Amino acid sequence: MANSAFIQTALAGDRRSIGQAISALENGSEAAYAVRKAVAARQGRAHVIGVTGPPGGGKSTLVSALIRGLRERGRTVAVAAVDPSSPFTGGAVLGDRIRMGDRQSDAGVFIRSLASRGHLGGLAVAAGDVIDLFDAAGFDVVIVETVGAGQSEVEITRYADTRVVVCPPGLGDDVQAIKAGVLEIADVFVVTKADLPDARKTESDLLAMLALRRDQASPPAVRKVSAPSGDGIEALVEWLDGRTQRGLRHEAxxxxxxxxxxxxxxxxxxxxxxxxxxxxxxxxxxxxxxxxxxxxxxxxxxxxxxxxxxxxxxxxxxxxxxxxxxxxxxxxxxxxxxxxxxxxxxxxxxxxxxxxxxxxxxxxxxxxxxxxxxxxxxxxxxxxxxxxxxxxxxxxxx
Ligand SMILES: Nc1nc2c(ncn2[C@@H]2O[C@H](COP(=O)(O)OP(=O)(O)OP(=O)(O)O)[C@@H](O)[C@H]2O)c(=O)[nH]1
Ligand SMILES: [Mg+2]
Structure with a gap:
């Protein structure tokens, strides 16, 4: 197929071709099949980090900070935001890019929002494919942001090697609901907005909750971060980067x-x-x-x-x-x-x-x-x- 040359260049890391390949996957067009096939042979290198949590919880802000921290350690990073309501381009990352100046032209970072298809299963299929594409294209770390509501946070367990559950302060009883749904999947709970007064209580609520579940083989970690001061970010990046989980999802x-x-x-x-x-x-x-x-x-x-x-x-x-x-x-x-x-x-x-x-x-x-x-x-x-x-x-x- 003459028009599928972009697949090879995408796998070699060419940004424009990666964009084309994602569009093909999203559209479910004929070319999607060729993309999936080429990608299937080259999986399992990337460390896939899933970031989920409630709307407005500080996920994108956290992801921006993680990108910066991982880039400082020389890792290349691709991000898929599976959230139609807050596209990355309009949110925290764009602001962050402007602040970071040249990050936008950084060839080691690729960010893409994935549109919702609104039909069951379709969204998740496209997200899984895009993760595999980023992996095959050679990114060291793939971060996926999903809003922690309904199916998506459960789906993310399928795709991620490491699951980050964002827990902002001030959710009140909603915290219970969130935790009840994701307690089993989280590798780390990140209390965001640690500069806000309720953050300490959220952290202790989480720890108390986890203490009740000591039967878990490897209980999730709890970390606190604050975007304005950057407190806790470096430690979290180090923790994430230190996990020897690369490609684990393909094994697991x-x-x-x-x-x-x-x-x-x-x-x-x-x-x-x-x-x-x-x-x-x-x-x-x-x-x-x-x-x-x-x-x-x-x-x-x-x-x-x-x-x-x-x-x-x-x-x-x-x-x-x-x-x-x-x-x-x-x-x-x-x-x-x-x-x-x-x-x-x-x-x-x-x-x-x-x-x-x-x-x-x-x-x-x-x-x-x-x-x-x-x-x-x-x-x-x-x-x-x-x-x-x-x-x-x-x-x-x-
Ligand atoms: N005070 C404070 N505000 C924060 C912090 N992190 C994020 N915010 C604010 O919280 C709001 C939501 O942040 P986002 O990073 O867009 O949250 P999100 O979870 O990605 O939101 P959605 O994608 O819309 O669900 C923004 O107004 C941020 O500026 C923080 O550490 N401290
Ligand atoms: Mg967001």
């Missing part, structure tokens, strides 16, 4: 293993071959597939057969639920189809885990049309998890 999340395992399963699946189903991305608990709608998928009415959509969704779900390595089988599955699909369209099916216990798993699959991200179908499935490894089942086949 088993992304590389999941990817190669899933591609093997697809290669061994007759129906997948027959239908032209291809792997886009895989991690433990989630799978993304794509398929081009061809003549063979078209029903008597000239549209993509519902059965083909179900088979695509079922395959994504099946791969996602088996990605843990234990054989899982669909016991109940439903799909609602809302848009007809034409020949020539590319479909993307993204399966993700809703919940999973030792025996039962719940999964959902979103099927979208690549060219415009249109919602095509939604599938729900319940699986039964057997006490057998997947490999044994594969070997038993005819």
């Amino acid at each position: 999340g088993g992304v590389k293993k999941a990817y190669s395992q899933t591609s093997d399963w697809i290669a061994a699946d007759n129906l997948a071959q027959l239908m032209g189903i291809e792997l886009v991305a895989a991690s433990v608990g989630s799978t993304t597939l794509r398929m081009k709608v061809e003549r063979k998928h078209i029903n008597f009415n000239g549209k993509c057969h519902g059965g083909a959509l179900f088979a695509l969704g079922d395959m994504a779900l099946g791969l996602a639920c088996n990605s843990h390595g234990r054989l899982a089988t669909l016991v109940d599955g439903q799909m609602s189809i809302s848009t007809a699909v034409d020949e020539g369209d590319w479909l993307i099916a993204h399966a993700s885990e809703v919940s999973r216990s030792r025996k039962i798993g719940s999964y959902q699959v979103h099927v979208t049309r690549a060219k415009d991200n249109a919602h095509i179908a939604l599938m729900h499935g319940t699986v039964y998890v057997l006490d057998r490894p997947v490999a044994a089942a594969c070997g038993d086949g005819p």
Whole structure:
């Protein structure tokens, strides 16, 4: 493809090309597939730091300070702000850039806001892809800012090696709610705005809360920082920089293993071959597939057969639920189809885990049309998890 030259230059660190690659990923265009494929081979170098916390909590201000501290230590830094309401360009970072003078032209820093797509799963998929792209492009540290509300802070655990939860003072009872949601995921709580009078109380509330949870294997750290004075920043940067967590998410999340395992399963699946189903991305608990709608998928009415959509969704779900390595089988599955699909369209099916216990798993699959991200179908499935490894089942086949 002549127009995909930007992918190689992006991986070599060219800023304009990185921007192009992100746009491709966000648009879910044809080129997105090529980007993901090129990126998949080069993952696992960067230390990915997720920064989450309540709106206005001081996340962007903290990220700016972290960028400066990490740059002083010679680290290159890429930032993705997954927050449509406060784009980086209009917020703290821009102000900081102006103050820092030449930081804007610093080739060691790349900052990008990611727009919300407003359809379930889509935003998270793009964010994960952009992190992987930054990683593949050679940045030492990738920082992701997400507003700590709803799904995003849980999603960030999938992507980050180190999770920073921002806890500004003065949240009152809201602090309880935030902590209840993120206590399990935080590697470090950062009490921001330490210059404000309530900061001390927030810190002691946090410590008291953590004291109740001494059963945690590695309890999160608590740090206090103040943007105006810079107090605590240097220590936090040192703590973050000292963590030997680079690329851990790929080990912990088993992304590389999941990817190669899933591609093997697809290669061994007759129906997948027959239908032209291809792997886009895989991690433990989630799978993304794509398929081009061809003549063979078209029903008597000239549209993509519902059965083909179900088979695509079922395959994504099946791969996602088996990605843990234990054989899982669909016991109940439903799909609602809302848009007809034409020949020539590319479909993307993204399966993700809703919940999973030792025996039962719940999964959902979103099927979208690549060219415009249109919602095509939604599938729900319940699986039964057997006490057998997947490999044994594969070997038993005819
Ligand atoms: N007093 C004080 N104010 C701060 C400090 N850090 C940030 N702020 C202020 O808090 C406000 C929000 O800061 P941001 O860094 O934009 O917070 P955010 O969490 O990124 O906000 P959203 O992205 O909109 O959720 C701004 O007015 C900052 O100037 C601090 O250490 N002390
Ligand atoms: Mg912000």
